[in-house]
Structure formats: C-alpha cells, structure tokens
Amino acid sequence: GEDVEQSLFLSVREGDSSVINCTYTDSSSTYLYWYKQEPGAGLQLLTYIFSNMDMKQDQRLTVLLNKKDKHLSLRIADTQTGDSAIYFCAESGGHSSASKIIFGSGTRLSIRP
Amino acid sequence: DAGVIQSPRHEVTEMGQEVTLRCKPISGHDYLFWYRQTMMRGLELLIYFNNNVPIDDSGMPEDRFSAKMPNASFSTLKIQPSEPRDSAVYFCASSPTVPARGYTFGSGTRLTVV
Numbered sequence: 050g051e052d053v054e055q056s057l058f059l060s061v062r063e064g065d066s067s068v069i070n071c072t073y074t075d076s077s078s079t080y081l082y083w084y085k086q087e088p089g090a091g092l093q094l095l096t097y098i099f100s101n102m103d104m105k106q107d108q109r110l111t112v113l114l115n116k117k118d119k120h121l122s123l124r125i126a127d128t129q130t131g132d133s134a135i136y137f138c139a140e141s142g143g144h145s146s147a148s149k150i151i152f153g154s155g156t157r158l159s160i161r162p
Numbered sequence: 163d164a165g166v167i168q169s170p171r172h173e174v175t176e177m178g179q180e181v182t183l184r185c186k187p188i189s190g191h192d193y194l195f196w197y198r199q200t201m202m203r204g205l206e207l208l209i210y211f212n213n214n215v216p217i218d219d220s221g222m223p224e225d226r227f228s229a230k231m232p233n234a235s236f237s238t239l240k241i242q243p244s245e246p247r248d249s250a251v252y253f254c255a256s257s258p259t260v261p262a263r264g265y266t267f268g269s270g271t272r273l274t275v276v
Contacts, residue, residue: 082264091166091253091267092205137205139264148193148217150265154204 053153055138060159067125069156071138074119079142081114082150083123086135095123100142130160164188166268168254174274180242183271185254186235193257195265196229196239200250211237244275 055071073081079100084092098105098112098121105112111124125132135155141148167186175181187194195210209219214231222229226245231237241248251272255265 080264084264089269091269092255092265093267094264097264148210148212149207150195151207152205 053138053140053151055153055156058157060161061128063128063130063160063162065128067128067158069123069136071121071153072119073140075140076119078140081121082139084137084139092137128160133158133160166254166256166266168268168271170271172272174276175244177245177275178243181244181273183239183252185237185268187256188266191256191258194231194237195255197253198250199253246275249273249275
C-alpha cells in the first residue's frame with residue numbers, strides 16, 4: 050500500500066534554514082502536502098503542490114518535488130521559534146482513493162538559540 | 163467561518179463505558195474524515211463520509227467503533243465499550259471536494275480511557 054516516510058526529529062538554530070524531507074511510494078499521487086501541528090492543536094495546512102510541479106514558493110516556505118525519486122522537501126527560511134512544531138508530509142490521489150490523504154509520521158522541528 | 167468544531171476537547175472515561183465524540187464540519191463541505199493520532203501509530207484514517215454517506219470504513223479498528231453522519235452538519239464517532247488502548251487524540255476534518263487543497267482539521271478530542 051501507499052506509504053509516506055519522514056525522519057522523526059530535526060533541530061536547527063534560530064535564523065538558519067530548516068529542510069524537512071519526505072519520501073512516498075505511490076507514483077500516482079496527485080497532490081502532496083505539508084501540514085503543521087502545534088502542541089494541543091489540530092493539523093494546519095501549510096502548503097500543497099500538484100504533482101506536475103517541481104517547486105512552489107510561499108513567503109518563507111519552499112517546496113521541492115522530485116517526482117522521479119518520489120521525494121518531497123519543505124524548506125523554511127530564517128527559522129523562528131514560532132516554527133517549532135511537528136510537520137507532516139502527506140499525499141493524495143494515489144491508487145487507494147483520490148479522496149484519502151495519507152500522512153507520514155511527522156517530523157518534530159525544534160529550534161535552538 | 164468557525165472552522166471544524168469538535169466536542170468535547172478532553173474526555174476521561176472508565177474502561178467499558180461508552181464514549182461519543184462529536185464533530186461539526188465546515189458548512190458546505192461535502193467530505194468528513196475521522197482520524198486517530200497516537201504516538202505509536204501516528205495519524206490513522208478511521209472512516210470518511212461523502213455527502214453524509216460512509217465511503218470507506220476500512221480503518222475502523224474493531225466493531226466497538228462506529229460512526230454516523232445523520233446530516234451535513236453533524237457526525238459522531240462512538241466507542242462501545244471503550245478500552246485503555248483506545249486512548250488517543252481523535253481528529254475530525256472536512257473538505258469541500260476531493261481534497262485538492264487539503265482538509266481543514268478540528269482541534270481534536272483527547273480521549274483517555276482508564
């Protein structure tokens with residue numbers, strides 16, 4: 050079945066760039082997403098990219114998609130303490146159902162001074 | 163727009179008791195999803211509805227779990243009888259269409275079964 054994998058932890062210094070990586074297995078995925086979850090809250094959609102794109106930029110966020118390698122990354126420029134959260138990579142539109150979003154296990158981003 | 167509203171925010175119950183979690187999706191959204199989040203298993207899709215009809219319940223762990231959507235503005239997830247391993251955060255999410263732009267999640271219900 051479909052699988053989305055990402056590393057569990059990332060620590061960066063305040064002001065540096067954070068890069069969170071993700072791999073997925075379903076080559077028919079149509080949309081790929083990045084969600085952010087702050088403590089005690091639900092998941093918030095940060096950005097998404099359609100599979101025929103290879104890059105999307107939105108202010109401090111840059112998403113890169115390598116469809117050949119089934120690799121997705123999220124770069125956060127000038128990382129701030131408010132960026133501390135769990136970041137989920139997700140995909141939809143794959144073989145199982147166009148309606149279901151499959152989530153990775155999340156990467157916990159911590160910011161050190 | 164009040165977003166997706168879940169109640170209660172926290173629920174503590176004793177093993178064997180019935181638990182009902184509630185969700186009000188965003189008005190006009192056709193899809194509603196129930197997810198469960200645990201440290202061990204991450205985010206699991208339990209069931210989803212389209213226009214109030216259950217489409218895929220393959221993620222519902224056991225017969226103790228049931229979900230209903232009697233109308234477009236309300237859904238429930240029921241666990242009867244509850245067990246300690248059901249302790250988790252349960253999220254409801256809704257989407258206006260096949261989720262091209264992603265779901266909107268509620269704040270979740272933290273369930274503790276003792």
